[in-house]
Amino acid sequence: MAVTARATGSAATLDVARIRQDFPVLSQTVHGKPLVWLDSASTSQKPRQVLEAMRVVYEEHNANIHRGVYEFSERTTAAFEDARAAVARFINAPSPREVIFVRNATEGLNLVAYAWGRDNLRKGDRVVTTVLEHHSSFVPWQQLAQDVGAELVVVDIDDDGRLRLDQMRAELEKGAKVLAITHTSNGLGVIDPVKEVVGWAKRAGATTIVDAAQSAPHMRVDVQDIGCDFIAFSGHKMLGPVGSGVVWGRAALLERMRPFLYGGDMISRVSIERSDWNELPWKFEAGTSAYVDAIGLGAAVRYLEEVGIDAIHRHEVALVAHLLPPLLAEDGVTVFGPHDTRDRVGVVSFDVKGIHPHDMATLLDREGIAVRAGHHCNNPLMTRLGVSATTRASTYLYNTNEEMDALVAAVRKAKKVFGL
Amino acid sequence: MDDLYRENILDHYKNPRNYGELEGATHHYHDTNPLCGDEITMFLLVGESGRIDDVHFTGRGCAISQASASLLTERIKGKTLDEVKGIDKEAVLEDLGITLSPARVKCALLSLKTLKAAAWGLTAWPGEEAKQAAE
Numbered sequence: 001m002a003v004t005a006r007a008t009g010s011a012a013t014l015d016v017a018r019i020r021q022d023f024p025v026l027s028q029t030v031h032g033k034p035l036v037w038l039d040s041a042s043t044s045q046k047p048r049q050v051l052e053a054m055r056v057v058y059e060e061h062n063a064n065i066h067r068g069v070y071e072f073s074e075r076t077t078a079a080f081e082d083a084r085a086a087v088a089r090f091i092n093a094p095s096p097r098e099v100i101f102v103r104n105a106t107e108g109l110n111l112v113a114y115a116w117g118r119d120n121l122r123k124g125d126r127v128v129t130t131v132l133e134h135h136s137s138f139v140p141w142q143q144l145a146q147d148v149g150a151e152l153v154v155v156d157i158d159d160d161g162r163l164r165l166d167q168m169r170a171e172l173e174k175g176a177k178v179l180a181i182t183h184t185s186n187g188l189g190v191i192d193p194v195k196e197v198v199g200w201a202k203r204a205g206a207t208t209i210v211d212a213a214q215s216a217p218h219m220r221v222d223v224q225d226i227g228c229d230f231i232a233f234s235g236h237k238m239l240g241p242v243g244s245g246v247v248w249g250r251a252a253l254l255e256r257m258r259p260f261l262y263g264g265d266m267i268s269r270v271s272i273e274r275s276d277w278n279e280l281p282w283k284f285e286a287g288t289s290a291y292v293d294a295i296g297l298g299a300a301v302r303y304l305e306e307v308g309i310d311a312i313h314r315h316e317v318a319l320v321a322h323l324l325p326p327l328l329a330e331d332g333v334t335v336f337g338p339h340d341t342r343d344r345v346g347v348v349s350f351d352v353k354g355i356h357p358h359d360m361a362t363l364l365d366r367e368g369i370a371v372r373a374g375h376h377c378n379n380p381l382m383t384r385l386g387v388s389a390t391t392r393a394s395t396y397l398y399n400t401n402e403e404m405d406a407l408v409a410a411v412r413k414a415k416k417v418f419g420l
Numbered sequence: 421m422d423d424l425y426r427e428n429i430l431d432h433y434k435n436p437r438n439y440g441e442l443e444g445a446t447h448h449y450h451d452t453n454p455l456c457g458d459e460i461t462m463f464l465l466v467g468e469s470g471r472i473d474d475v476h477f478t479g480r481g482c483a484i485s486q487a488s489a490s491l492l493t494e495r496i497k498g499k500t501l502d503e504v505k506g507i508d509k510e511a512v513l514e515d516l517g518i519t520l521s522p523a524r525v526k527c528a529l530l531s532l533k534t535l536k537a538a539a540w541g542l543t544a545w546p547g548e549e550a551k552q553a554a555e
């Protein structure tokens with residue numbers, strides 16, 4: 001697969017102009033203005049290489065996987081398993097057997113809560129999580145804890161929006177059965193030191209689940225280095241198609257777990273009296289998988305690897321460094337989360353006094369700028385910040401400093417419209 | 421970009437009419453738009469004559485939701501509850517005088533939804549009245 005942009009050497013910057021040529025949608029205009037896509041934390045745009053990989057399946061060898069003995073099925077199955085191997089390499093999983101394709105991070109996190117949690121969480125157990133969690137990392141454990149009578153402990157952030165590590169450590173030292181933690185916050189863009197926190201949790205004997213939905217697209221995620229038991233992420237946020245997602249888990253745990261969904265493909269033998277489960281990873285992939293989407297995700301991962309995930313992270317931090325000073329200098333602007341670029345990704349949540357985020361997002365849209373306004377599926381965090389919503393700009397490898405400038409200019413224009 | 425946030429709407433947003441709680445209200449209802457966190461409470465004072473002698477609202481949220489609530493309070497003073505029940509969404513959108521995308525229409529109509537619930541005599545989401553009274 002030809003990727004037009006490539007970062008060479010560790011200090012290389014991205015050739016964004018060439019990268020943008022891979023993303024046809026970025027040349028669209030909105031309300032007569034060039035599209036400025038600053039909602040990649042919600043979903044990313046897709047490069048031609050991903051669309052092409054999917055087109056090839058549909059047009060050249062589409063067939064259900066693991067079923068047919070004919071040529072097409074074998075080719076499609078091979079492409080699907082290739083994608084699994086690519087994902088395994090991308091997150092440094094010890095084995096592709098531990099990589100399970102699901103529809104999105106939400107499904108992956110629910111799989112863990114249902115298939116592991118329901119058989120292991122008991123009355124009186126402690127589930128430690130954080131106020132930074134997305135609802136899909138928080139609610140499955142909140143509900144399960146209520147169902148079985150476990151205690152849900154929610155660790156706070158400091159005034160900068162960074163996780164209270166002192167509190168986290170103290171809570172884990174009291175004992176924990178589960179740690180559910182996000183790797184990076186979709187609301188504030190802060191990176192949690194998950195390796196350190198997972199280490200404390202392991203010492204407490206906890207099973208650890210990391211939500212990598214906002215980290216895997218933007219920075220290096222190495223499951224062996226982090227040392228956690230499960231991670232989950234969504235393909236659509238990392239250049240892949242919607243309908244692709246991954247949950248990774250340690251083989252030793254996955255093997256002991258009951259399946260999440262029952263049906264075809266996940267079974268090795270069924271009689272009237274009993275069923276035996278298929279081997280990993282297929283035990284957790286019931287029914288016809290979204291195999292074309294998974295193949296698209298494989299192409300996305302290869303694209304990210306060719307560009308270089310570390311270079312992407314550096315590029316996005318540089319965008320934040322470019323955006324923050326003029327934004328913070330604007331009268332009436334509050335930026336939530338840290339005002340520096342240490343341990344963060346390209347998410348900037350802000351508020352302008354006197355303009356509700358929905359009005360801000362509407363006015364930015366008039367300038368061709370797509371941002372997200374709302375609670376970002378982060379109600380506990382919004383409550384903690386004392387707001388009902390924020391405006392969130394989020395970047396990716398295809399964004400430029402000029403687009404950051406356009407955002408600041410549009411915020412100024414919005415203030416003028418509101419007479420501020 | 422200014423066509424949406426015209427003078428009239430910004431004026432009602434910044435200087436909402438009939439704003440604040442209403443002492444002795446005969447009807448009131450609170451509702452939210454969970455997606456964006458807009459909130460409106462409508463207070464009605466219906467007199468002997470069966471007409472709305474006074475109406476107030478409180479709330480927070482975007483300019484569209486708050487301006488539409490303010491405009492609505494002006495529209496309904498002196499009307500009967502039956503007349504209020506008959507107000508349709510086109511009337512509210514017409515008062516605003518702008519074309520809204522489907523996502524923003526929800527903001528504009530929160531006030532009407534809240535008003536109608538008050539007019540029908542609801543005090544809380546059906547089934548949760550007791551919980552509300554206890555608070």
Ligand SMILES: Cc1ncc(COP(=O)(O)O)c(C=O)c1O
Pocket residue numbers: 041042104105106107134136137182184185186211213214234377
């Ligand atoms: C941190 C985090 N976790 C989980 C999710 C859920 O992702 P999805 O909706 O693709 O399942 C998101 C999406 O916004 C997220 O930002």
